[in-house]
Amino acid sequence: MTTDGGAPAPLYITGTGTALPGDPVDNARLDKVFGISEEWTDLFVGTRTRHFGWDLGTGEVLHTLADLCTEAAGRAVAAAGTDLQDLDFLVLATTTPDRLLPTTANEVADRLGLDHLPTYQIQAGCSGAVQALDLARALIASGHRTGLVIGGDVTARFLDPHRTPADLPAQELVNYVLFGDGAGAAVVSARPDGEGIGVRALLHRFTGRGRPPGQIIDWDGPVRRAPGRTMLSEDYRTIEAEVPGLAGEICWELLDTTGWAPEDLDFLLPPQLSARMTRHIVETLDVPAAHEVSCVADTGNTGNALPLLQLDRLVPRMTAGERALAVVVESSKWIRAGLALEKHREAEPNR
Template identity: 75%
Template sequence: MSARPAARAALYLAGTGSALPGAPVDNARMAKAFGISEDWTDLFVGTRTRHFGWDLDSGEVLYGLADLCAEAAERALAAAGTDPGDLDFLVLATATPDTLLPTTANRVADLLGLDHLPTYQLQAGCSGAVQALDVGRALLAGGHRTGLVIGGDVTDRFLDARRGAVALPTQELINYVLFGDGAAAAVVSADPVGEAVAVRALLHRFTGLGRAAGQVVDWHGAAPPDPGRRMLFEDYKTIEAAVPAMAAEILWELLDTAGWTPADLDFLLPPQLSGRMTEQIVAGLGMPPGAREISCVRETGNTGNALPLLQLDRLMPGLEPGRRALSVTVESSKWIKAGLALEKVRPGEGQR
């Protein structure tokens, strides 16, 4: 009897790409625009720069979410060596679509010249990119061969350039220095092509039963706004208390599912709420000897759905065959655990 062949990964990342609008905006510029202390930002947030798709002086929108997502997608397709016409599906995750209808997913498909393929848009927070990869995995298992997964968010409807930020309560003020705009994308495949990074484990689980939301992102229609409703709210103290423990639980579950030990890890992609929070999480997890942290939030700000894919885009150049990485993501809006165990395939994997 011949030996049973090793199980193939159900999902491969063939290439990644990212897009950040305009020049980086540092804390000195934020202080000048909104009167927010540079020292306060450094101490409580720890983010040095972020990018905005809108003009800081006038509030004029210069880049929409669809623009950024299309740019990131084009770079991911180029990295994968994939022709847009070979895509079988598109999945986009965001908390801040340009419009409710048409969906931003369909606008991106139009910008990319795509037609006659299924498109999906997920309303999600920081775990959205992993959720979109999970949908992509299911679509590949159903017979599709190649797809495009995108995550992105923008802030133009939630941060008011004309508003005196210093008059805001801390739960709202922090959003002015916490968030930034951006998008990132990955070409996914049923076969180890392009960059050929195998997803050895994928975690996506809602764990918010009976728990208060840690973040609220509201949406106003034509009706007069209710002054009691907050457009963007962060319960930062609860998030700070809950996320490190959740991150550790995710890390150990991913290791167990993949059959790895901490010593097997070459890279760790920790949650990216803020620069300061990332420091706390990494310190609590304990970096395995020789493992390298892949973070971007200090330079990009919290870009929501883009962040896990932004980290992957930074990871790809240094991921050599056989090297392994864990991506850990926590969504605090209603508490979702998510993450990926990744391995760059060795030559010959998946060949028949």
């Protein structure tokens, strides 16, 4: 199930769930609160709404990462029809844990009533959900039966409601319109129970040697008060230039691994940095037979949650035998990642 050869270990996604905090925040609201031009956001970013776990007026945190991940996980477990006590492991991927210790993964396990099982927390950007599935594959190949994969991010520590555009350089300002908060989860198994979407190939590869990062998120803490320190910066122009080409490499490598042709694809889950960039990437990939499954225009970029939010939208649309590619690019230090998915086809009964 990796692109490095060898017999693939079976991995199936049997249930998915998501969580988005509060009401959607549209571009008019961002314009009113931060003075960020609604017309500029519509034209250059294309994202219509996003959700925040904090109050735009006061900055008060209303939904933590643990809140969102627990909610998404509960929905995924219910969708899979799995008993919580049957879970053998939990893997959580995030850029923005609620604190260093205890880990958000263990906070979520506690809230779900889980105990006596291995838990893992992966520090990652947008590719984290794929990295978590890669770890889940290894755990299932080692003998575990069923596990829970979660991805999520929150922006409360990095977007300041008291700043104005006049205070912000462009590499900070763009983050106020790109990002939103959210979490997604998937129950995974060695058996095609529930939804039974098989992971036929999985790509996760660091490709950033010698390349400057496209995004930097600095550490939180007292040093944040240092004058001129930037907590969150985005080299949007470089990302816009590099991601389409990387997405094409991912797409063709996954097709080569599975032996599928472009016309065999029923669905495409493209990278989700912004709605405008997603449209450009889909046009560049040129797989016209595949139906696009995107969410970024409605949710904003939710980081580690994004592939799982897309997957949650894909699940009710897939029928037996249909195929999909999920393409993920992490621009913080350039990771190529992706999934080749196929809806399980029940074997014909003996006659």
